[in-house]
């Protein structure tokens with residue numbers, strides 16, 4: 003503990019102090035191995051990922067070479083050493099403590115016995131995949147002020163590998179190439195306009211000597227795109243914008259000119275959205291790169307494109323040539339998106355026998371609740387059916403390829419309670435496909451949301467600009483009402499038959515936000531839960547065979563690989579992410595990589611539960627109108643980090659419990675940016691001093707009404 007941490011007088015301040023310590027001076031890095039030491043291990047000191055390896059990765063069970071294991075992104079491994087007969091003999095082989103206590107969403111890569119993974123703040127870690135021994139770490143030194151532009155925690159979903167390098171995208175919008183042996187940066191390019199609220203959370207992909215990367219920021223107001231960079235030099239090769247810019251500036255391509263015909267009004271003033279923040283896949287035979295495009299910005303089309311229009315390429319799957327970025331086809335899942343129904347959920351390529359013919363298809367279960375099977379050569383919609391309850395559309399018309407919307411789906415007349423919610427029927431948690439069972443395994447979820455036109459919406463550059471308020475969807479403050487609502491928010495592992503477009507079976511979980519899925523030829527599927535279990539099931543019928551208590555929420559996609567003939571299963575664990583920040587579940591971060599093998603004997607250190615301070619809050623001074631105004635502002639600016647109803651998810655400070663000293667400087671923290679270096683946004687320009695005080699009065703009220711119960715919970 004440094005001097006600052008020694009001054010802690012509450013847990014909240016301790017967390018702040020530790021964050022500050024990280025922000026100001028990174029803790030001393032463990033000494034890296036010298037080359038001489040590295041050569042004494044059984045793993046190679048370097049690798050070269052030749053251009054043939056990625057296209058042929060399906061048969062290479064030893065490695066996990068790209069985010070979805072192969073270009074098809076099936077997350078299916080041919081390994082069978084761990085199977086239904088012995089899965090209950092799995093034990094911990096090793097663990098690696100990640101020093102950043104923020105959400106863990108990364109899918110690790112394994113290349114020739116080395117594992118590469120990432121954590122919050124875009125940090126990269128390399129380790130011996132058989133032992134967990136650290137080889138090197140890399141910190142891109144992201145300024146923590148940039149955390150203010152990360153809609154959904156400062157997470158990172160992993161790296162790409164190509165040649166002798168590892169590639170990571172950073173929260174501050176850079177793409178960095180690292181020497182895979184040493185972890186030393188080779189090149190570092192800014193992929194975004196740093197004056198705009200762009201971030202990168204997604205994993206890059208490597209195709210034909212190019213590194214592909216998109217970005218995030220559609221909740222703030224940016225114009226989405228995907229770019230390709232030369233893997234050797236970092237030189238930009240092409241960029242494909244997903245939404246048109248201001249026509250007065252001319253269009254980058256005929257494709258953008260055509261897309262502009264589907265927009266109305268002055269959308270470019272709001273950025274338009276359409277960020278490419280997650281899904282990509284590649285078909286080497288067709289030489290087509292596929293990527294998923296995100297939601298509109300702001301959410302309500304009525305604001306950004308008031309006379310309607312499909313708003314291409316929002317919520318679309320787009321196919322382009324990887325060498326040039328040339329447009330080939332697109333399929334729009336949600337025309338004129340008004341619901342945050344991104345099509346950025348992972349894309350899986352597979353060959354299916356449909357009506358007696360083998361079809362090369364692309365599948366996706368985007369947020370909007372429909373499962374799509376699309377001809378990946380042409381973009382033709384083959385079939386679509388809802389995989390979770392859907393109320394915004396009755397079905398997808400196969401003749402037109404368009405959803406048939408229900409009355410008031412666009413909440414134009416009044417607020418409309420609808421399924422799915424902006425959390426999606428499925429979010430970024432990767433699904434998997436097993437060619438053995440013919441099933442797609444989806445981390446599916448079921449929650450409603452009250453869509454509404456925010457009467458207070460005013461475009462605020464650099465801040466959240468949804469035009470839809472979360473307040474009508476807030477969890478009930480009354481504990482009895484809360485008990486009734488929570489069971490209605492559901493999550494399940496859904497085994498889906500993509501040919502019949504129907505459920506094969508499902509495993510119901512206690513709630514949503516369950517982990518990504520791995521399928522293996524051992525007739526197994528693996529999945530973590532936000533409740534802190536990592537589980538193995540039979541892939542053919544869902545029978546649970548094994549579980550491990552991970553001491554923290556498990557939401558990332560697991561991997562499997564083999565070193566020296568021994569099969570391992572590994573998963574990044576740690577609480578956080580947008581759900582972990584905003585919803586209180588009792589989980590703590592405890593970020594780690596956990597790796598299992600048959601007969602593994604390692605155990606985790608016991609959890610030390612620290613006492614949590616909940617100081618007496620200041621007296622309630624606000625009148626009901628002030629508290630109500632504060633609540634509305636809280637659900638516009640604060641809840642996504644500090645929790646629904648001001649109850650922290652357990653990662654960032656719980657405002658109900660802050661010390662009197664923090665109340666005294668509330669305005670300078672909220673409005674003037676006193677803690678900007680910790681990642682606490684400076685709200686000057688969108689919140690006045692009076693607004694900040696209204697929010698404080700709401701927090702004080704919540705502190706008073708929840709204090710005894712919160713103490714009991716600890």
Ligand code: CA
Pocket residue numbers: 220221296297342344
């Ligand atoms: Ca979004």
